Amino acid sequence: MTKAYLAALQTPDISDYEVQDNLTELADLARNAGLEVMDTIIQKKSQAVAATYLGLGKILEISEMLTGADEIIIFDDELSPAQQGNLSEMLDCPVIDRTQLILDIFADRARSKEGKIQVELAQLEYLLPRLSGKGKALSRLGGGIGTRGPGETQLETDRRRIRKRIADLQSEIDTVKKVRQLQRTGRQRTHAPLVALVGYTNAGKSTLLSALTGEETYTADKLFATLDPLVRRWQISKSEWVFLSDTVGFIRKLPHTLIAAFRATLEEVISADLLLHVLDAGHPQVEQQRIAVEEVLREIGCDSPIVNVYNKIDIVEDTLITSPEDLQVSALTKANLDTIGARVSKFFADLYVIRNYRIPYDQLALLTFMHEQGEVYQEKYHAHGVTVEVKLKRNAADRLVKWEYTK
Ligand SMILES: Nc1nc2c(ncn2[C@@H]2O[C@H](COP(=O)(O)OP(=O)(O)OP(=O)(O)O)[C@@H](O)[C@H]2O)c(=O)[nH]1
Ligand SMILES: [Mg+2]
Secondary structure (H helix, E strand, O other): OEEEEEEEEOOOOOOOHHHHHHHHHHHHHHHHHHOOOEEEEEEOOOOEEEEOOOHHHHHHHHHHHHHOEEEEEEOEEEEHHHHHHHHHHHOOOOEEEEEHHHHHHHHHHHOHHHHHHHHHHHHHHHHHHHHOOHHHHOOOOOOOOOOOOOHHHHHHHOOHHHHHHHHHHHHHHHHHHHHHHHHHHHHHOOOOOOEEEEEEHHHHOOHHHHHHHOOOOOOOOOOOOOOOOOEEEEEOOOOEEEEEEEOEEEOOOOHHHHHHHOOHHHHHHHHOEEEEEEEOOOOOOOHHHHHHHHHHHHOOOOOOOEEEEEHHHHOOOOOOOOOOOEEEEOOOOOOHHHHHHHHHHHHHHHHEEEEEEEEEHHHHHHHHHHHHHHHEEEEOOOOOOOEEEEEEEHHHHOOHHHHHHEO
């Protein structure tokens, strides 16, 4: 098993607690990538050294730890291509950063064609600037970590071929996007709302989707178990149902290349009417995780309303203090799951209104609008115009008050 050493730079704005937290998570990521974590190295410094990231003293200290066996050094922050090349040369050992580690785990987890294309795109975008002049350092990453996915041969091809591959992958993703768009349009036609489960990786999203919908999903106690989006029907009450989606989990410092590459997958989240933010209440860093997820949501341009669902309350010993709007459940023991249905049902009851309109014949575009945006219950043609009974989102209805009438 490859032995991993973890390294982090602690600048004055980062507390001891925070740096430990980040390293604990990095160790978890490393183990998820099949590495054995040996030791951690922290350097306190006002800023990173431009050429080598760490100072010379620290680099010597690390080199003394190394035994020359199958070893790798993993940095908690993204290294520049030059820093990565220099460090690897000086330590005579593969050097990767958190981004590359996450990309590697994603490559290992990707099963579907869509997942594989997106991960490969992210990996190539990451590798491209690291190819020039540092070919030697990169090809030394042989054997396992950092080489899964695009493969050794592609790493050695010139940048032009990689650019061409990136362009091909991008056009494949465009096709995926179109297919997803069609599926969404199909769903929109049913006028059932879309609720998306979002949250930190391993929070219990897939377990919750299974518990709510009764559908089997893949769940596992590992990071990024789910990569592909999944949409299922969820009957929230006898008369109401919604679409519920499960997608890839988030993490702190999620690589930008991944976020960009996973846009097609994340559309499911962006276009949702409501987000259920699943939080692992048993995790010591649950609040930091909540903030990290909210940051990623902002980054992908998602501003849908959010309901926080604190999951895993079965393993929380003390009373969990949350805001009164937040829900507390256990997907595993199914405790309090009915509170989620009740909240979602209330949300949509407040979101939609049923109204009657009288539309003159010279305003028929409004009728088209209602068919597109809402669910038309009744439509009658009279001499003066059309009367319609329709269920619409409240904000759409507000724009139509002029044509409203009470029966
Ligand atoms: N104790 C406890 N464990 C839970 C609960 N819900 C989920 N888990 C466990 O947490 C682990 C992760 O669950 P998943 O449903 O795969 O989590 P996820 O959010 O889908 O994770 P990713 O797909 O990796 O992002 C699994 O081992 C689950 O059995 C819960 O309510 N209580
Ligand atoms: Mg999952």
